[in-house]
Amino acid sequence: MDHLREIQTDGISNPREISRLAIDIGGSLIKLVYFSKDSSDHEDPLNDSVGVSNGVNGRLHFAKFETININDCLKFISANKLLLGGFQHQENPTNDRSFIKATGGGAYKFSDLFKEKLGISLEKEDEMDCLVTGANFLLKAVNHEAFTYLNGQKEFVQIDHNDLYPYLLVNIGSGVGMVKVDGDGKFERVSGTSVGGGTFWGLGKLLTKCQSFDELLELSHRGNNRVVDMLVGDIYGGMDYSKIGLSSTAIASSFGRAISNNNELDDYKPEDVSRSLLRMISNNIGQISYLNALRFGLKRIFFGGFFIRGQSYTMDTISVAVHFWSKGEAKAMFLRHEGFLGALGAFMSYERHSLDDLMINQSVQIPVDASCGTDTNYNPLERDLNETESMQCRVYQA
Amino acid sequence: MDHLREIQTDGISNPREISRLAIDIGGSLIKLVYFSKDSSDHEDPLNDSVGVSNGVNGRLHFAKFETININDCLKFISANKLLLGGFQHQENPTNDRSFIKATGGGAYKFSDLFKEKLGISLEKEDEMDCLVTGANFLLKAVNHEAFTYLNGQKEFVQIDHNDLYPYLLVNIGSGVGMVKVDGDGKFERVSGTSVGGGTFWGLGKLLTKCQSFDELLELSHRGNNRVVDMLVGDIYGGMDYSKIGLSSTAIASSFGRAISNNNELDDYKPEDVSRSLLRMISNNIGQISYLNALRFGLKRIFFGGFFIRGQSYTMDTISVAVHFWSKGEAKAMFLRHEGFLGALGAFMSYERHSLDDLMINQSVQIPVDASCGTDTNYNPLERDLNETESMQCRVYQA
Numbered sequence: 094m095d096h097l098r099e100i101q102t103d104g105i106s107n108p109r110e111i112s113r114l115a116i117d118i119g120g121s122l123i124k125l126v127y128f129s130k131d132s133s134d135h136e137d138p139l140n141d142s143v144g145v146s147n148g149v150n151g152r153l154h155f156a157k158f159e160t161i162n163i164n165d166c167l168k169f170i171s172a173n174k175l176l177l178g179g180f181q182h183q184e185n186p187t188n189d190r191s192f193i194k195a196t197g198g199g200a201y202k203f204s205d206l207f208k209e210k211l212g213i214s215l216e217k218e219d220e221m222d223c224l225v226t227g228a229n230f231l232l233k234a235v236n237h238e239a240f241t242y243l244n245g246q247k248e249f250v251q252i253d254h255n256d257l258y259p260y261l262l263v264n265i266g267s268g269v270g271m272v273k274v275d276g277d278g279k280f281e282r283v284s285g286t287s288v289g290g291g292t293f294w295g296l297g298k299l300l301t302k303c304q305s306f307d308e309l310l311e312l313s314h315r316g317n318n319r320v321v322d323m324l325v326g327d328i329y330g331g332m333d334y335s336k337i338g339l340s341s342t343a344i345a346s347s348f349g350r351a352i353s354n355n356n357e358l359d360d361y362k363p364e365d366v367s368r369s370l371l372r373m374i375s376n377n378i379g380q381i382s383y384l385n386a387l388r389f390g391l392k393r394i395f396f397g398g399f400f401i402r403g404q405s406y407t408m409d410t411i412s413v414a415v416h417f418w419s420k421g422e423a424k425a426m427f428l429r430h431e432g433f434l435g436a437l438g439a440f441m442s443y444e445r446h447s448l449d450d451l452m453i454n455q456s457v458q459i460p461v462d463a464s465c466g467t468d469t470n471y472n473p474l475e476r477d478l479n480e481t482e483s484m485q486c487r488v489y490q491a
Numbered sequence: 492m493d494h495l496r497e498i499q500t501d502g503i504s505n506p507r508e509i510s511r512l513a514i515d516i517g518g519s520l521i522k523l524v525y526f527s528k529d530s531s532d533h534e535d536p537l538n539d540s541v542g543v544s545n546g547v548n549g550r551l552h553f554a555k556f557e558t559i560n561i562n563d564c565l566k567f568i569s570a571n572k573l574l575l576g577g578f579q580h581q582e583n584p585t586n587d588r589s590f591i592k593a594t595g596g597g598a599y600k601f602s603d604l605f606k607e608k609l610g611i612s613l614e615k616e617d618e619m620d621c622l623v624t625g626a627n628f629l630l631k632a633v634n635h636e637a638f639t640y641l642n643g644q645k646e647f648v649q650i651d652h653n654d655l656y657p658y659l660l661v662n663i664g665s666g667v668g669m670v671k672v673d674g675d676g677k678f679e680r681v682s683g684t685s686v687g688g689g690t691f692w693g694l695g696k697l698l699t700k701c702q703s704f705d706e707l708l709e710l711s712h713r714g715n716n717r718v719v720d721m722l723v724g725d726i727y728g729g730m731d732y733s734k735i736g737l738s739s740t741a742i743a744s745s746f747g748r749a750i751s752n753n754n755e756l757d758d759y760k761p762e763d764v765s766r767s768l769l770r771m772i773s774n775n776i777g778q779i780s781y782l783n784a785l786r787f788g789l790k791r792i793f794f795g796g797f798f799i800r801g802q803s804y805t806m807d808t809i810s811v812a813v814h815f816w817s818k819g820e821a822k823a824m825f826l827r828h829e830g831f832l833g834a835l836g837a838f839m840s841y842e843r844h845s846l847d848d849l850m851i852n853q854s855v856q857i858p859v860d861a862s863c864g865t866d867t868n869y870n871p872l873e874r875d876l877n878e879t880e881s882m883q884c885r886v887y888q889a
Contacts, residue, residue: 120726120743121750141544155818159749198743202728219734265743267721284736284782284816288686288775291721291747299698299749299756299764323665323689328518330600336617337680345518345596349689351697352519353559357699358756366697377686377775384682384782 114175115440116215117223117433118199120267121291121306122399123166123435125156128176153440153481154431157399160199167210175341176213192216194224194439221272223438225280228262228397230437231430235484239395239426242408243416250426261391263382265398266433267291271385284379284385290400293374300370301363309367310404314367321361325351346374368406375407379414379425386415386423394425399432430484512573513838514622514786515831516597518665519689519704520797522834523554525573526884550881551838555797555832558597565608574611590614592837594621619670621836623678626660626795628835629828633882637793637824640806641814646838648824659789661780662832665689669783682783684776688798691772698768699761707765708802714766719759721747746770766804773805777812777823777878784813784821792823797830828882 114127130151144191158166170176195207195215204215231238232252239250255436262272269289274280294306303309319342325334328343333341338480348369351361358366371399382394394415401407408427415425512525528549556564568574574591593605593613602613629636630650637648660670660678667687672678692704701707717740724739725730725748731739746767749759756764780792792813799805805824813823828835 120747198723198726198728198730198732201727201730204728220732221735267726267747267750268742284778286775286778287720287742287745287747288771289744289747291744291750294742294769295719295721295746295749296694299746299759302755321693322685323518323693325596328596328600328665330596330602332599334595334596334618337619344666344685346687346689347685347692348693348697349518349665349685349687350667351693352689357700361697373686373690376723377684380682380684381779381782384779384786387786388782 113308113440113443114170115194115436115443116196116200117435118160118197118203119399119435120162120197120198121160121294122266122432123155123158123160123163123197123199124399124433125158125166125170125175126433126436126440127154127156128152128440129154129483150485150487153486155430155436157432163199163203163206171211171220176211194218194442196220196435196439218439218442220435221280221282222278223260223435223442224264224270224397225272225274225278225438226441227434227437228274228395228428229257229277230441231428231434232257232395235430236428240429241412241424241426242405243412243425245405245409258318259389259391260393260395261382261386261389262434263378263394263396263398265289265378265396265400265418268376269381269398271382273385273389273391283389284381286381288374288377290398293370293400297367297370300358300366303363307402310371310402311373312364313367313404313406314364316362316364316366317349318344318365318369318372320365321350321369322347322372323352327353343374344376344434351388371404371407372410375410376414379411380418381465382411383415383423387419392423394423395428396425396429397431397434401427401431403427403429424491509854511567511838512843513592513834513840514594514598515560515833515837516593516595516601516798517833518559518596518762519692520556520664520830521556521558521561521595521597522797522831523552523556523564523568523573524834524838525552525554525777526550526838527552527881548883548885551884552881553828553834555830561597561604567607569609574609578866592616592840594837595831614835616840618833619668619678619680620676621833621840622662622668622669622795623660623676623836624833624839625674625807625837626672626776626826627655627675628839628848629826629832630655630793633828636827637808637826638827639695639822639824640803641810641823643803644857645806657789658791658793659780659784659787660832661776661792661796663776663792663794663798667779667796668777669780671789673785681787683778684779686772686775687798691768694767696766698756698764701761701765705800708769708800710762711765711769711802711804712762714760714762714764716742716763716767716770717748718763719748720745720770725751742770742774759818769802769805770808773808774812777809778816780809780823781813781816781821784816790821793826794823795826795829795832799825799829801825850872 114125117124128151130149156169158169192214193216196218197220200215200217207213207215230290233254237249239252241248241250259273259275262274264270264272267290269286270282272282273283274282297303297309300369301309301312303312322344323346324341324343325339325343326332328345329341331341333339386394396411415423499826512523515522526549528547554567556567573768590612591614593617595618598615599615605613631652637650639646639648642853644722657671657673660672662668662670665688666682668680669682670678695701695707697886699707699710701710720742721744722739723737723741723743724730726743727739729739731737784792805828810823826832
C-alpha cells in the first residue's frame, strides 16, 4: 500500500502518461521499472546529439515488492494502469500491451498468475543477460552511478567508456551470482554462492524475530559483532597472530563466541546477532568475489542486487574484504541503482527483440547529470542511495 | 570424565610408561598427543632399516577436550601423570619435565594457567608450522591416512612420497586456515575464512539449543535442508536454470526459504536447521578451498581440523563443492587423524628444537599397516574415523 500511495502522488496518476513496464521477479523481491512521459512533453522532432528524432521526455520509475506479496504487486500494476504501455497514443494499441518483459526465476514461476490476474503474458528474458545489460547501461549512461566506499568515505567513480571492460559483476540477491563482463552482451557466469541476501534475511529472521529485512538491517547498525564472534585475540589471549598477518581484532570464527558460554539465543541482543551475521555474509561475498576477480585478472568488481541497500557497514565490510585479500589490487564498487539491474535490462530488451520503432542500442538516454524525481537539491552522496526513486530521462523512437 | 575413564582403562595407568606430551589449544578444542611405552618393551639395541638404535615400542595416544573445559584437561594430564615425560627412566629427570610443547592460540592464552596449576611452562610452537609438520608426517608415515569421499564412496589414497607436494592444506577448526604446502617446513598461509567449525557450532547452538557439537552433528543426519534452503526450483517454479548449469535442486540461497513464510524458529525442526547449516558451511569451505587451489595450480586439497569428524554428509558436501567448481580437476581428500595435525606437529617438534637424543627428522615410525589400539579387526573404512584412538608406533632415540 505504501507503494501505491508513493506512486500515485508522484505525478503519474494519469494513466495516459504511463508506458513501458518491465519486471524482475527474484526469490525474495520483485523489481519494477517503468517509464512515464512528462505530461507537458510534446513529441517534438528535436534532433539531438544521438541523431534521432521523436524523443519523449519523461521519467524512469523504480519500485519493489516482496515476492511473497506478489498480489500487492499485481494490484499496483493494475491500479496504476502500467499495462497501457507503448509510446503510441492510447488509440493505437500495439502488441506490447499483451505482454511485458520479465526476468528472474519468477518470470517462469508466476507466468500463469500474471495471465490469469492481469491477462498478460510475461515475455521471458534471460536473467544474466538482463543483469549485464542493466549494469552496462547504468555504468555508461548514468552519471554518479558507481562509487567506492572505504573507511566511511564514499567516492563517485568516473567511468571511462573505453576502459570499462572487463569487470566482475556480483549480483547479491537471495543468492549471489558472479559474472565476468567483457562487453555488451558478452559475459560469462563464473561463480556464485548460496550465502547471500536470502541467508541474511532468512537466518536473521530465525535468530532475531525481525519482521522485515529493513528492520534487521536497522538493528545491525546498533550491534557489536564482538559479542558473538570469536576474535583472534580471544584465542590468543588478546595477542595478534602477527606472523600470518592476523590482528587480535580479526574475526577468527563468525559466531564462534556463542560456543564458549552457556548463553542461549535469548541472552544475546538481536542487534549484535544481526551485525555479526551481516559481517559474516558481506565478508564472505567480498572474499569469494575477490578470488574470482583474481582468476581472470579483473581489477574492478561492481556489486549489485538488493542486499546492500546503501548500508555503510555492508559496503565497508565488502570493500575491506576485497582490499584485504587483494592487498589493495582490486577495488569494490557499488551502484546506486544496484537493485534494478535485472529489471532495467528487461526494460531495455523491448526494442532489442520486438519493437522496431525504438532505437536498437539505447532506448533511454539519461541526462549527464541524472536528476532524481523532482528533488532539485538532490545530492547522491547524502541520500539513501537505494530508495525507490525515479530518474529524469528521455526515450527515443527511431 | 569420560576421557579419564577411557585412558585409564587403556593400559597406561602405570605412569612410568607415559612419556612425551604435546598439546594444541584452539578456540574450541584442546587436542593432546602423547606417547606410552609398551610395558613389555625393553630398549633393545635393534638396528632397523632407518639405521638407528634404541627404538622404543609403544603407542601414540590422542585425546581432546573442549577449551571451555580446560580444567578437565588439566586434571586429565595430572591424573594420568602425563608430565613425567622423556624416554629416560624416572630416576633420570630431564629438562622436558619442566615444559611441554604447545601450539594453537591457547598456548599463549593459557600459559599462566598451566604454570600455576601444573607447574610447567608451555613451550610455544608456531601453529601453521605444527599443522604442516603434522600433516606431512601423517601423509608420509601412516598408511591408510588419506582418503577421498564422493557419492558415499570412501577410497584410501596411496600417497607417493615423491609426488606429495605441492598441496593445499585446509584446516577447519573454529575458523579455517588454508596453507599451501611445498615441502617439510616449506609452506605459506594463503587464505582462510571465519566461517568454520565455530560458526557451525555457535550458530547451531543458538538455533537448535543443542548442548554439544556432536549432538548437533547427529541431528543433521536426520534433517532435510530443503525445508530451510531456497532451491533454484523454488525461484524458477520447479525448473532448472539450465543455461548456466544450475539444476532445480541446487541451493540458490541458504536459509532463503525461511523468508517466504511466517514460520518462526520453533516451527522448524532442529534437524533441518542443523543440516542446512552444515551444508552451507561445508559447501562454502569447499568453494573457497577450490578457488585457492586454483590460484596456485594445486590439484590436491587435504582437509584437516576437528570440524569434519568423519561425517559422511560433511565430506560429501565438501567433495561435491570441490568437484563441481573445479569441474573435476581438483580432488578433496580427508585425513583420518584430521583433528590432531597441530598436536602431532608440536609432538614432533621436541627433537627438532631441544632434544638431541632423538632423531632429527622423524621421531615416530609408524608400522606400514598402522594399527589402532588393540583392535586387531580394525577396518579403517568401517570405523568412525575420528574417534579418540591410539596408534601403535615405535619411537627412536639416536
